[in-house]
Amino acid sequence: MSTALLLAEPEPDTRGFLERHLKSDGFQVVDGEARPDLVLLGNSAGLDECRARHGDVPVIVLGEPESDAVDRVRALERGCDDFLVRPFAYEELLARIRAVLRRTSPAAHEVRRAGPITADLATRGVKVARVPVALAGKEYELLLKLMTDPTRVFTKEQLLREVWGFRSLGRTRTLDSHASRLRRKLATAGAGSVVLNVWGVGYRLL
Template sequence: MSAPGRGLVLVVEDETAIAELIALYLRRDGFAVHRESDGDAALAAVRRLRPVAVVLDIGLSGMDGAEVCRTMRAAGDWTPVLFVTARDDEVDRLLGLELGADDYVTKPFSPRELAARVRTVLRRGPGARAEVFTAGEVRLDVTQRRVWAGVQEVALTSTEFELLAQLLRQPGRVFERGQLLSAVWGYSASAGTRTVDVHIAQLRAKLGPASPIRTVRGVGYAADGA
């Protein structure tokens, strides 16, 4: 049987019932699914199967999900990663600079929502129209999906890239956190805006002194123009 057209998602989860539920909803959405239950096997599967996305439980035994993601990023693999965690207070660490995750859900979660978030992450892939945006020393090329701060190219996750592009497309405009959540993540502000703040912090740290992003206290964020 041929693989579904959306591509293969690697699900790394050591609780069988949860893994089966995630796989069921992803397959309903047209994805092929490969499952693993530990970190070492997950890394081997990433290298062997080249999935379009990875749904990764943080609480794996042995090599945990954070270390799996960290190892992928250190090897230059920026396959979208969506973390599954049992603790909301882990969010800052999961989405931290050293990990480079694209999104997360906390247990208990809706498998329908998780599948929707995978689709959202993958909508940020190649195929956008030719656009280049500049803001000071920062340059973003939508077609090539590359970003530079001065002469240094900066590696961004797909979520970080789309967030920066959203700000640079309308320089000077102040975006509320809920507006960014809707535009970049594809879901409403009722889902919580903390993830926006975490990703903005990531972008600023990666872009360094060249970062054009400014905070508008009590409102949201804006990017200064060229």
Template sequence: MSHRILVVEDDPKLGLQITQHLKEAGFEPHWLERGDAALAVEPRDYALVILDLMLPGAFGLDVLKHLRRHSDLPVLVLSAKNDTAVKVRALELGADDYVTKPFWPEELLARVTARLRRPALARNGTISFGGLELDVDGRTLKVDGAPIELTRVEFEMLLALARRPGQALSRAWLAENVLDPERDGTERTLDVHVSRLRKKLGTRGALVATVWGVGYRLDAPEGT
């Protein structure tokens, strides 16, 4: 996947800063200061667009319309006016998300990565994550190549977490969607299942992280 990011921002200092932070985060930013220049770009060259709405040369919303007409390239709008109507219009015109000024560089990067993040797609019906291989159709698990027996609840829980690695799921959601409501539908039994699951995963058990106040999450293994 391309890591080229188109930045359309008229303020020179801010544009410079955004491109620098993107570079530091490993992206290849391409910065345009004018809206009319943005109307001429080839959307296929980019993975994502960061678009300021107040631009000289063309309205940001016109650039957005132009981009949407030709591609489904993710567009992250920068909004300086904290104006609901503008945000709603931008979302209606196909913007994927927005960041309100002022923002922290990390904040912008978090929104960019969230947009570029794809749900863990099952390739050939298998989800792989940190040495775990889940066969979605066969309901089987291999840890570092070795098959591991899981109960239905344990497998469903691991699968739910593995579909969105790095993102936590709340205890209430897990209890409702993973536990067998007829046998043990309460949140309290959740911890019992998780500790059994961790034990079965062995050295990979640490991947299943407890998130304070929230629930559980499949964390990226250290060193990757």
């Protein structure tokens, strides 16, 4: 079954170009009524609406030419999975689509467990005991990373690099804000004290 992409691109020429080539590369381009496997979003202004409508489906934002590092960081903080500035080469977009799909689509059905928390990698469903927890895309990816070794302290640099793909870290509250929201959602579902901040180092799950 081909991968379903929602192409939310307002510019007709760009949309036509991308739709033609994506179909040639084996993707199914769907409309907004179907649930896609990935969304290509024409600008970051529609990110919140996209999340509200499609949940934790992976999103790549196609940013405007004047987009700078601040725009990219803000979009990532709001939950997009990648950000590509126009003009871009189609080959690079295709590589990024495949990379995001590899990160977010497990090859086999797997359920990861840590304490009372379970994460179903096939459905991207998270539960605390039997209570479902709705997570945004990067909150989910951060949780999965912490679940790989629940008592290990992951450094902030490592998490920003491996979850967000940051090459140059600089000063950003991206990780802290996502960790705070993740902690609050899990605690509300009954997980207790989790996503622990080890001051000056990073985070551990348990």
